[in-house]
Amino acid sequence: xxxxxxxxxxxxxGHTAALAALLAFTLxxxxxxxxxxxxxxxxxRGSSIxxxxxxxxxxxxxxxxxxxxxxxxxxxxxxxxxxxxAGLLAxxxxxxxxxxxxxFRTAVLIMVLIVQMVPLEALVIPLFVQMRNLQMLNxxxxxxxxxxxxxxxxxxWMLRGFVAAVPREVEEAAxxxxxxxxxxxxxxxLPLVAPGLVATSVFSFIVAWNEFVFAFTFLQxxxxxxxxxxxxxxFGQHTNDWGAVMAGSTLITLPVLVFxxxxxxxxxxxxAAGAVKG
Amino acid sequence: MLAPALLAxxxxxxxxxxxxxxxxxxxxxxxxxxxxxxxxNGLDNYAxxxxxxxxxxxxxxxxxxxxxxxxxxxxxxxxxxxxxLARLSPxxxxxxxxxxxTAWAMPAVTGTYVWIWLFDPLGxxxxxxxxxxxxxxxxxxxxxxxxLGFYAIATLNVVHHGFPFVAITIFxxxxxxxxxxxxxxxxxxxxxxxxxxxxxxxxxxxxxxVVIILSTIWDFKVFVQLYLMPGGSGANxxxxxxxVWSYVExxxxxxxxxxxxxxxxxxxxxxxITTVYIRTLFKESEEL
Numbered sequence: 389x390x391x392x393x394x395x396x397x398x399x400x401x402g403h404t405a406a407l408a409a410l411l412a413f414t415l416x417x418x419x420x421x422x423x424x425x426x427x428x429x430x431x432x433r434g435s436s437i438x439x440x441x442x443x444x445x446x447x448x449x450x451x452x453x454x455x456x457x458x459x460x461x462x463x464x465x466x467x468x469x470x471x472x473x474a475g476l477l478a479x480x481x482x483x484x485x486x487x488x489x490x491x492f493r494t495a496v497l498i499m500v501l502i503v504q505m506v507p508l509e510a511l512v513i514p515l516f517v518q519m520r521n522l523q524m525l526n527x528x529x530x531x532x533x534x535x536x537x538x539x540x541x542x543x544x545w546m547l548r549g550f551v552a553a554v555p556r557e558v559e560e561a562a563x564x565x566x567x568x569x570x571x572x573x574x575x576x577x578l579p580l581v582a583p584g585l586v587a588t589s590v591f592s593f594i595v596a597w598n599e600f601v602f603a604f605t606f607l608q609x610x611x612x613x614x615x616x617x618x619x620x621x622x623f624g625q626h627t628n629d630w631g632a633v634m635a636g637s638t639l640i641t642l643p644v645l646v647f648x649x650x651x652x653x654x655x656x657x658x659x660a661a662g663a664v665k666g
Numbered sequence: 667m668l669a670p671a672l673l674a675x676x677x678x679x680x681x682x683x684x685x686x687x688x689x690x691x692x693x694x695x696x697x698x699x700x701x702x703x704x705x706x707n708g709l710d711n712y713a714x715x716x717x718x719x720x721x722x723x724x725x726x727x728x729x730x731x732x733x734x735x736x737x738x739x740x741x742x743x744x745x746x747x748x749x750x751l752a753r754l755s756p757x758x759x760x761x762x763x764x765x766x767x768t769a770w771a772m773p774a775v776t777g778t779y780v781w782i783w784l785f786d787p788l789g790x791x792x793x794x795x796x797x798x799x800x801x802x803x804x805x806x807x808x809x810x811x812x813x814l815g816f817y818a819i820a821t822l823n824v825v826h827h828g829f830p831f832v833a834i835t836i837f838x839x840x841x842x843x844x845x846x847x848x849x850x851x852x853x854x855x856x857x858x859x860x861x862x863x864x865x866x867x868x869x870x871x872x873x874x875x876v877v878i879i880l881s882t883i884w885d886f887k888v889f890v891q892l893y894l895m896p897g898g899s900g901a902n903x904x905x906x907x908x909x910v911w912s913y914v915e916x917x918x919x920x921x922x923x924x925x926x927x928x929x930x931x932x933x934x935x936x937x938x939i940t941t942v943y944i945r946t947l948f949k950e951s952e953e954l
Contacts, residue, residue, distance in 0.1 A: 537678030
């Protein structure tokens, strides 16, 4: 493109430098978290790039004394509950929106926008009062129901694209072969939108797993803490035990990282499909 | 089939929204929560909030300037990264995209703790490193107590977490621009800067709009990244933004009515921003 070989070499050098800086900036927090969690003398680490050694002591400490096993289990329970509920409701809604020629595209889009726009504080105050009245404040079920509301609009939006991508002829063929609607749904539609369901589930799970404000406000009993709230409590009690705090952070971050990398393609595909198909 | 989903959204999003408005017209404290009675005081909460110099000199500037800084930096960095991605070989592109994903995937809570640890005044990497270079004195440096320092660290955290979405979205947009446009630009003697503004930006203007709208909305309501920082949960009144202020009023002071009123004001602010943006979006699509 740019004339002389010297200019090309300079551009390449510039690209390499930019790439190196970008990767360093991007990966710094994850790298620092994991290495601090493994460093036997994490608190005295200072700015040394390599940890002074490798140990799993910090992980053992947060799991044994910090109660992180319990917290992670609670988070997983809430996450799975949210996934199941959101998956079911979103699938039904997505089929309705994509197949039955409602003009609900705009309505769903507006719901997504509202969820994005409304600040959590505007919801956490009334829902706190509501859940208190219903005696569901200190319960993981109450929390699951709240997370359902946050993941649902987006899940519908994503799934709608996947349902719309299934050719109508495939369904009609099933009807011709004598299937009822439910049989068609179970044997034809469901297997075809399964990848979309996976992507939606990953998204809903991450929403529930990462959420802090509602869990922090609703849960008072340490037995019920989710991982994010447990980490906050642990940090309050052991402020300078950075090795342990980073070990807890690593335990919370790793599942999300794995999910994200595994589902990366499908997630971005789902976003695009939701926007285009229909 | 749509009914269960609509019911859930109505019960958990619309009903609470109505209720928060209703609570904002009351002096709603612990007694009201316990007995469930109402205690109207008209517009007192709003008059109280809008009449405070604290709102105008501290909370509102914190909210607006912080959001503006975050949006600008996120979008600029995200765009630069997208342009870089477009020039990489497929292998490096995949590697870089995966690396960027880790920044996006990191939960806000754990990410914030890592940044606190990096900037920790006692033995954090940044202070120790700069002290070793003789630039600061580790003994009396604590960026968290200083309003500007506090928000600089929060900005770094939010930008780091937010730029991957912008980069990936704009990169997807870049792929839709026909190569011929850029080739024509080169033949006409336009340099990279001119081609960016004359070809890239107009071609994918809607993508930029969406990215800017979403970033603005998100950055105006940043909560976790501020609340978890030292002093951010109310101990240091200088560093609250609207969202954190609303939460602290409600759950630390037990002034749920006041907290609701602040939350309503923040919602109105966001509603205003969203409306303006959507209008410009529609105007643009009419022009096209």
